[in-house]
Amino acid sequence: MNGLQHSAWRYVAEVLPPDELPMLAAHALVDGFDSPALRELAGLPRRSDETEIRGLYVQALHELGIPLPDEEKAGRCLLVSLAFGLTKGELSPADVADRLSMTVTARTREETRFLSVAADYSEWISPDELPGWENDLKTAAHSLTASTALGPGIDVPGLRCD
Structure with a gap:
């Protein structure tokens, strides 16, 4: 299981703080994943607006075909x-x-x-x-x-x- 797939349930369960998402995206890029939203998310500072971080994270998962669980x-x-x-x-x-x-x-x-x-x-x-x-x-x-x-x-x- 890759880090992005594992992060999806953690995100929905609210145990993955938004300020960790830009670094998670950076690691995903290093691991060979790529999408426009993932690149943008990886470039954000940790202290960016949480709404923007969350939106880019969800968009990146969508672009990569990784579903969010219920x-x-x-x-x-x-x-x-x-x-x-x-x-x-x-x-x-x-x-x-x-x-x-x-x-x-x-x-x-x-x-x-x-x-x-x-x-x-x-x-x-x-x-x-x-x-x-x-x-x-x-x-x-x-x-x-x-x-x-x-x-x-x-x-x-x-x-x-x-």
């Missing part, structure tokens, strides 16, 4: 990505809870369990309850990652995130 698909991709980040030690349980949007929906039993446990976190969780919650979240993450088809490439059975 919000449900992007949210499910986010769930899987967070689960892999946790199981690989790249994210802490608190990081997962902080990065999770409450607008995410789940379809599978594993997605639902992971989302449910992650949503139980709050800054007021007692120190005595924290280790149990972290363990439950790690268990749910392992279950979710085990249910994916192709591993950390963010592919879930019946759901391609590229």
Whole structure:
């Protein structure tokens, strides 16, 4: 999966800040992708107008034939990505809870369990309850990652995130 395809679900899930899009476009050009909007986006400073950045990004994806996923698909991709980040030690349980949007929906039993446990976190969780919650979240993450088809490439059975 190339960086632009991977970025599409991250963009829709709102976990890809607009100021990162010009550099993403520059990397895509280096990787051999090319379109007028992609070149223009790559030339913008990071602090450019967010509306302009977003518009050029969406236009570049369109010109390159890369579709934007719907919000449900992007949210499910986010769930899987967070689960892999946790199981690989790249994210802490608190990081997962902080990065999770409450607008995410789940379809599978594993997605639902992971989302449910992650949503139980709050800054007021007692120190005595924290280790149990972290363990439950790690268990749910392992279950979710085990249910994916192709591993950390963010592919879930019946759901391609590229």
